[in-house]
Amino acid sequence: MLLTVGLGLLLTALDQFRLGTLLVGVALLAGSLMRWLVPHVGMLAVRSRFTDIVTYGGWGR
Template identity: 40%
Template sequence: MTVTDLRSRLPVHAPLTFVLLIASAGMVRTLTQHWREGAVLLGGALIVAAVLRVLLPTDRVGLLAIRSRPVDVLCYGGLGVVISVLAMTITASLLNGG
């Protein structure tokens, strides 16, 4: 089985479903008082969306295709990196005022 065969067999809603599962896990972690892990998972979901948008053809990426490919990748990837980096760099001393 080649990559082309895998791309043609992938259901059109599978990429979005995968991203939403990661984002849901992030929301669960956030709602259970683990906001840092949840935020990193949410950022990771956006990074996965960017990678899927790069790898999959437009007709197979489903609802992850909002605008042109470069704009989608820039927005998904950029926001995902920013969220993840911010969540990992905020320390407890910053949250406690000093």
């Protein structure tokens, strides 16, 4: 997810705005899906699972 967002931001900086923002959105939706599918993330869980899913899904939309 982090690499995809980084690539999207790089493409956006290189005047490929549409493709870059599309990649960032896809990465956030994938993060939301992964947070939904992986029930226990250990010490990485700072917020609740529901909050992560809603936030990533909303930003990725």
